[in-house]
Amino acid sequence: MTDKLTPLRVQIDSIDAQILDLLSRRARLAQEVGHVKAETHAPVFRPEREAQVLRGVAERNPGPLPAREVQTIFREIMSACRALEKRVTVAFLGPSGTFSEQAVFQQFGSAVECLPCVSIDEVFRATEAGTADFGVVPVENSSEGAVNRTLDLMLATTTIISGEVAIAVHHSLMTRTGNMDGVTVVAAHSQALAQCQVWLNQHYPQLERRAVASNAEAAVMASNDASVAAIASEMAGEQYKLGVVQAHIQDDPHNRTRFAVIGHLQTNPSGSDQTSLVLAVPNKAGAVYNLLAPLARHGVSMTRFESRPARIGTWEYYFYVDIEGHVHQAAVASALAELKDNAAFFKVLGSYPLSL
Template sequence: MENTENMTPDTDQNCDTDARIAELRNGIDEIDNNLLELINKRLTLVKDVGKLKAREGRQVLDSTRESQIFERLLGLNEGPLNEKVLRHLFTQIMAASRQLQTPHRVTFLGPEATFTHIAAMSHFGHSVEYIPQHSIRDVFNEVEKGTCHYGVVPVENSIEGAINHTLDLFFESELKICAEKYQHISHDLLAASGTLQDIRKVYSHPQAFAQCRRWLQKYLPDATLRECRSTAHAARKAAKKQGSAAIASSEAAHMYQLNVVASRIEDVARNTTRFLIIGKDEIHRTGQDKTSLMFVTSHIPGALYKTLKPLSESDINMVKLESRPTKHQNWSYFFFVDIEGHIEDEKIRETLSRMESLCLYLKCLGSYPRATEYRQ
């Protein structure tokens, strides 16, 4: 029998601590059991919703509904769960819900581990099937053919500006913008060796080189820079070539078994890319929406001013204006405009009708929930 007289105060305290930890862990296990039961109950209800949608031929992805869920949960959350983790958890739950209703295929500008791939997974979760493409045009084509339900393409970067090829393809396509996603872009230097001294050649996308120029000049001034079609492709090359490195994402390091030699090497920390989710769905209003337009004006003085004037008169906020050559006639341009509001809003409909009468061509590219830009 144990002699309790020899037990020290420290031993007593350790016993009390262990007992308290065991008690807390039992409470955690009980909560986990309840969470699992509730998640499965939620998925059962989702399956019933899916059957009703299928009966009436409704779309599975409901960006309006998902946006409302996030807004409600964020309003209810009192912590310590932070917003980013909350969004991540429920993105995965809703992704699993969509897969129960109809398995989704999402295509993106590849290969895997590009920032477009990361943005797609952040928006749709990990439960969908992802199909990489070699070009933005291929992403559009696969969604237009119906091979994939949705596509994810970059449209603008906070430092480098618009991705013109994406804008040009909207002129040819009948696809709609179903959602937008802001993704923080952070570059790491990846290499098999894991040390700067061994690196003689660096692979990356031209945009990544431009965004890390000062760092490269300071720490790798003698290295040869080789451009690749994507940061993920650069990581793949670096993994095969001795004495080389890649500027890519930390996700690419995991995928291609590379070491992170240096983290966050971008010259400007607040680097964000806006991605668009394209598809064939008409997205209903949430009250916090954005509408994207494309139009062509007459080639006469004051034409652009006259076309945009109804926005000002209706007190509609314009958040983006971009021009691109039409390529059908010299010095002829089409304009891209993002405005606050939804096409289902009476004020928006009436204003667009007035604008249409003042220009040669006007097309609504879609109304969709307005995303919150990434904040560090």
């Protein structure tokens, strides 16, 4: 075998030497970019440029490597080159080793300074104060819905959104004992129950399904009561000392949580972008429908619409809206101008590249 492997490994070593040389040349060019940017105090991290590079390598990738893994390699290349200019500091909801930290690495690569914070509030504070260049906060959790504190703080602070990251999230079936002996109830947030219903019908059709306020609460119940199984993340299971009966039971293996990258950076168009807004209207019939008419008129697609009771101020509800496109695009700009005229409250949270 060694006889056959040796010439192949010699060729691989020669390719590695060429890659190493190209990485070095790329890094020197990145340093020149850094010098140009420093003259004009331009930002080191340009999400739209990095998104374009990652999409580009995926499009031109000749195989046999999957596009996703080529992107992982290029994310690390850009991260390392960027760190030569300046190591970007990123605040996130700690501790280390959470999905939030994973989202940081997915957006910035591993050559960053991580600043774990104890609360979403503190992530916003560190980012507003400039202690961190960026913050990463959960926006929408597929098992718990919108992360309300994040939505409130987006409204209340001066930070804007400069990117988004989607992270795969898995549900597991867990009990105090790690087996199903004597279990009669399976508890979880209603969305998590819904997301696992095919699997539950197949494996445990006889169990009572009990919807509770959160998956974490289900985990607490299971930890106190051997007749209850919880559906929750394994992290929650660990916290409440549950045993895993079966991991990854969600029907959709691509179940995801979305994170927003917040900061002060206005992102330029990348060619495939999204814009987030907050709106309010006086509470009268048809007001919301009329409010959104300009989007349809200008052919701008709405990808998300969420209402949230106002906790302060004049309006009963705030509406969080995501639309396709970038504020620098003519159709989007026209639609938003009209929308602003109709709205009692209007704030653009940011335009940014769609997550990969």
